[in-house]
Amino acid sequence: MKKISKGLSALLLGLVASAALADVTLLNASYDVARDVYKDFNPLFQKHWKAKTGESVEIKQSHGGSTKQVRAVADGLEADVVTMNQANDIEFLADKGLVAKDWAKKFPNNASPYTSAMVFIVRKGNPKGIKDWSDLAAPGTQIIIPHPKNTGNGRNTYLSAWAWALRQPGGNDLKAQEFLGKLLKNAPLFAAGGRDATTTFMQRRMGDVLITFESEAEMIAKEFGKGEFEVVYPSLTMQTEFPVALVEKVVDKKGTRTQATAYLEYLWSKEGQENAAQNYLRPRDADILKKYSTFFPPVKTFTVDEVFGGANKAFATHFKDGGSFDQIYQSK
């Protein structure tokens, strides 16, 4: 009841910028499935900061689709930091002058405190014997993926398959596009998002394989039970990054640069890295990665920078209107 009235009073205070009870308030604009990560991380940082400086920090969270979130920031959502799952989204903010041009160098590891990888989820016992990307393009296999052009998850899948095809003997862009054409023919639908793809595969029991983030597999186990599926690691897949950045314009205006920087840096601390691992995201810290090695079997990965020359370039070549994805459908 109290919360309901709080919601109502927030409404009444609508026009007034909400007065912070804490010394400092930070707003973290983040992608949609990151709530668990930051729900646990924020109290860790608050404790750390209080002990270090005596200052109490309130951290507000905003979650939504990655691109939608950065557009909101560009349109005036006053986020101090952005923690996203696509580098091109941060590039967009850099183009708008909200984020430093060299944001990737402001923090270690390409400004991505943890990573994940694209993996296959198959039905128990792997009845179709799916091992690698080539099996997904085989006739008679049904694949379940989110929309390859409109969702981050789908784009990662698309680029992973492309990179794998490039690295095959005699592989080139033309062959890769041909391979993607075959692979996409096996998709009976393009799901609205990652979660929708999972529901379609697990609950509606459509398709033979679902392609998604490694971290997602554990979420699926939580919801649908561990014995229902198996995880298959392909011979090569994308190391997906989760870049973070300071929104320069906002921290300067609000005077929160110190706290916001410390907040992001803390993601690389032992506690921050451990929290990532507990949420099934691969930590950058080698010791912690080792400690949780049961979660994270070794896998051969590539980064978008290595194969596609950067997130922006990859996006422009493949997912803009008229890009390789559209060409696959136009040529028909």
Added chain:
Amino acid sequence: MKSNRATQEPRWVRYGLLAVGLGFLFFFLGLPLVAVFVEALAQGVPLYVEALKEPETRSAIGLTIGIALAVLPFNIVFGVAAAWAIAKFEFRGKSVLITLIDLPFAVSPVVAGLVFILLFGAQGTFGPWLSEHEIKIIFAVPGMILATLFITFPFIARELIPLMQAQGKDEEEAAVSLGASGWQMFRRVTLPNIKWGLLYGVILANARAMGEFGAVSVVSGHIRGETNTLPLHVEILYNEYNAVGAFAAASILALLALVTLVAKTVVEWRMKKETEMLNTVLAPEKT
């Protein structure tokens, strides 16, 4: 009693229509509703209650109700005024005006939020001025109210126009010629006549205001505990693999829609009493 036969369909037609109508409602409304509750209760009642106890869910419920309450008065006044002008008077360009009123229905919710971003966003027409004066519209509650107003704009007017057109203006004219003031005429003649249409309009606008996702999602900023409405919260919970929480929150919205059941009953009861009174007043003139 004799009139009953004259104004009723043969028995087989009645049963046929009932079967078709209820069958349609069963497949298109009943089943989805049951499915929502089945999902919400999939892991038992305790978890359902637990899901609703979450503070963020409760603050979302408060915000959702608050926005609906803020929006309704505007829509009621506008709806009645527009319907009055359109249904009771002849003027040029009426069809164009009605079509303009309909327009928000035709605007994709995806775009309905965007138009306000284009106006009030940091890169928008009024953006720089607003940020200079520290006025927050977008990514705050005022923007969400605006978007909801936009989405629910036509409902009450659209509900009232055909009704008032069908009713004509004889009764009001009679009241005025008998010396009633404008307000008396409205209160005593028009309002009782349009009560159902008005009520349906309010119910629809209210349901839509509470359930709207697309437009609100664009202007809300999704700040937890602050600008997160129930439909937005449902999406986040679902994306986080908290299906029980998501469907529990959705079921609350369904229940809020069913609250209209109560509202309607109350209004029905009160109106009945009032029309009885009114009939005794207007009876001689009506014949």
Added chain:
Amino acid sequence: MAAKTHRVLPGFGLALGYTLVYLSLLILLPLGGMVLKASELGFAQIIDIALGERSLAAFRVTFGASFLAAAVNAFFGLIVAWILVRYPFPGKRFVDALVDLPFALPTAVAGITLATLYAGNGWLGRFIEPLGIKVAYTPLGIVVALTFITLPFVVRTLQPVIEDIETEVEEAAASLGASRWQTFVKVIFPAIFPALLTGFALAFARAVGEYGSVIFIAGNLPLISEIVPLLIISKLEQYDVLGATALAVVMLALSFILLLAVNLLQWWSANRHKNSEPLEVAAARASGGAA
């Protein structure tokens, strides 16, 4: 007569003035801003975006499915409104309240739920897929979702009008010897037709813009089950706000024309019904048909 009524009833100036101001501020200003934004692209380029192969297919799917959904709702909505007003049956109040559900349920929840119901292993899908009817992830699924989303429109616009029909007229028709069917066709239907058209038009308009529910059940395959709002989202995913507004403006213009046509037709039929056909005449005509 018509001229005199301007003076008899009060409040025309106030009501119309208020309507115009409110409409301008809340609807025309934002939409005008959008049109202005899109015009930065230039007319030729907007047409280019709208006439691409993918866009054309999407426009076909969107408007076709919306039309079908509105038609389904016009037919069943009339029956539902009729039984809700005229026939007593147990649980009527509950059923009546249920009609608003599609508005209150977030569209995404509706889409997810419908997809689950109609999927091959769903409550409905398991019975109809063996019959060769696939709903989930086909254009038919779009029609189902849109029918659900727009269901309240026809029912709720018809209900008050049916409630308002005075049974005396029906009695008069009957006493003059008209059969029940004749009374319906010649007396009742003309009276409710304008409202039915309104409901149809509103359902259609709303269906055209719908996004949230459709993407979960459509399948979203290019050229087959892609709707226009999905293309708008796709533009926004590319940070292409201009392209998105261009598509939105084209959609808006098409919807405006269609709505205007329906409203003119509705206005015309309402007038014809009201002016040239007082109910007594209609009653007499109905009975004349019987003779």
